[in-house]
Amino acid sequence: MVYSAWLGPFGWGIFFIGVVLAIILFAIKKKFYPVMYLISIATYIFTVGFIIDAFDFGKNLILTTLAISSIGFILIGLYIAHKFERLKDNFSEAIPARR
Numbered sequence: 001m002v003y004s005a006w007l008g009p010f011g012w013g014i015f016f017i018g019v020v021l022a023i024i025l026f027a028i029k030k031k032f033y034p035v036m037y038l039i040s041i042a043t044y045i046f047t048v049g050f051i052i053d054a055f056d057f058g059k060n061l062i063l064t065t066l067a068i069s070s071i072g073f074i075l076i077g078l079y080i081a082h083k084f085e086r087l088k089d090n091f092s093e094a095i096p097a098r099r
Helices: 007-028 033-054 060-084 085-094
Strands: none
Touching: 007 033, 033 060, 060 085
């Protein structure tokens, strides 16, 4: 299977932009979770670009794929947030108070 010529530069471009923004975010925030969010977004963008190229989607199928994946990720996020809410409450109650 032969892929488009734009797929390689697209992937490397997304990777490079993601790395630069991750370094900037880490330097500003001093926290690791924004870096992980950025990595997941860059991976998602490249995956969508690859799927669009590999399966030669038309305009309507591209929009349908993006809508279905967005709904899927929203539902997964809600499920995980609901599942770990009790765990988070128990953890915050177990932490000793500062004086």
